[in-house]
Amino acid sequence: MSSAATVASAAGPGRRFRWNASGSSAYWLILPLLALEAVFLVYAIVTGMAASVEGPAGGFDLSNFSQMLVDPDFWRIMGRTLVFTVLVDIIILVAGLGVALLMNWQFRGRAAVRGLLTIPWAIPEVPVAITFIFMIDPTFGVFNLLARMLPGVTQNPQWTLNPTLAMAIVIIVTVWKGFPFYSLVLLSALQAVPEELYEAAKLDGASAGRQFLHVTLPGIRPSIALLAVLAFIYSMQQFTLIWLITGGGPVDATMTLAPAIYMQAFRFYNFNYASAMAVVGLIFAAVATVAFIAVQRRLTSETP
Numbered sequence: 001m002s003s004a005a006t007v008a009s010a011a012g013p014g015r016r017f018r019w020n021a022s023g024s025s026a027y028w029l030i031l032p033l034l035a036l037e038a039v040f041l042v043y044a045i046v047t048g049m050a051a052s053v054e055g056p057a058g059g060f061d062l063s064n065f066s067q068m069l070v071d072p073d074f075w076r077i078m079g080r081t082l083v084f085t086v087l088v089d090i091i092i093l094v095a096g097l098g099v100a101l102l103m104n105w106q107f108r109g110r111a112a113v114r115g116l117l118t119i120p121w122a123i124p125e126v127p128v129a130i131t132f133i134f135m136i137d138p139t140f141g142v143f144n145l146l147a148r149m150l151p152g153v154t155q156n157p158q159w160t161l162n163p164t165l166a167m168a169i170v171i172i173v174t175v176w177k178g179f180p181f182y183s184l185v186l187l188s189a190l191q192a193v194p195e196e197l198y199e200a201a202k203l204d205g206a207s208a209g210r211q212f213l214h215v216t217l218p219g220i221r222p223s224i225a226l227l228a229v230l231a232f233i234y235s236m237q238q239f240t241l242i243w244l245i246t247g248g249g250p251v252d253a254t255m256t257l258a259p260a261i262y263m264q265a266f267r268f269y270n271f272n273y274a275s276a277m278a279v280v281g282l283i284f285a286a287v288a289t290v291a292f293i294a295v296q297r298r299l300t301s302e303t304p
Helices: 003-011 025-052 063-069 072-103 110-117 125-135 142-148 163-192 195-203 208-236 240-245 257-266 271-302
Strands: none
Touching (some): 025 271, 063 271, 125 163, 257 271
C-alpha cells in the first residue's frame, strides 16, 4: 500500500488526519532541509578547504598551514579564542542552570517570567550589540553608574580601551545573548527528572544540597554535556558581537578566531590564508566536540 493510501485509510471518515511518517515519507520531509544544508554549509566547507591548500600561483600548496605554524599572531589568537570560549562555556552553563532552577520553582507569574526569559535569545545580535555600545559609553552609559558603585572607582571606565574590560564586556554580552536557550533546555531536563527520586531522597534524610548532587545533576547530565558542546561551538564562532562592540581591539585584545578570519579575508584580501585559519578552527571544534562526547559516554557508563 502506498504512503498516500496508508494516510487515507488511517484517517478514515470522521477521524482526525494523521501523517504516517513510516517508510520514505520522513526522508521526503527532511529533503528540503538537507538541500539547504548542502548548498550553504557543505559546499562552503568544501570550497574553503580547497582554497586553504591553494598556493599564490594556484595548484596544491600547504604554505598557508606552514606559515600559520610559525606565525606568533595566530597562536596568540588561538590562545585568546580558547580563553574566551572556555569562559563563555562555563559562565553560560552556570547561569543557564541557575535560572533554570529558579524557573523550576512554583510561583505566581512563572509562565510570564519564562516568556520574558526568551527575549535576549530572540533579539538579533546587531540590536543587542548597538544597545550594549550605548550602555558602555564612557560619557552616559549605564554601566558607568554600576562601576562607580565599586570601591576605588572614581572615574568612568574606558570600557573598550582597556584590554581586560573589553574582553569582560564581550563575554558578558555573549553570555547574556545566549543563556536563555540553555536555561530553557535545562528547565525541560529538570522537569523530566522523576519526582519519586526526590521523595526517596527526602525519606533517606538527604538535604537539598545532596538532592541536587545525587538526584538533579545525574538526571540532567546528558543535557549539560550536549549544551557544553553547543556553547563551545556558539562561543568559538562568535563574530557579530565582538566585531560590532570592540572590532577585535583594543590592540587585538578581543581578536578571536572568527574576527581574525574576517580580517584576513576582507581587510587584507588573503583569502587562502583565511581559509586555512577557518579549517584549523573547524578541526579544533570537531576535536573538542568528539572529546566532549567521549567524556560524556565514559561518565554515563560509570554511572551505576
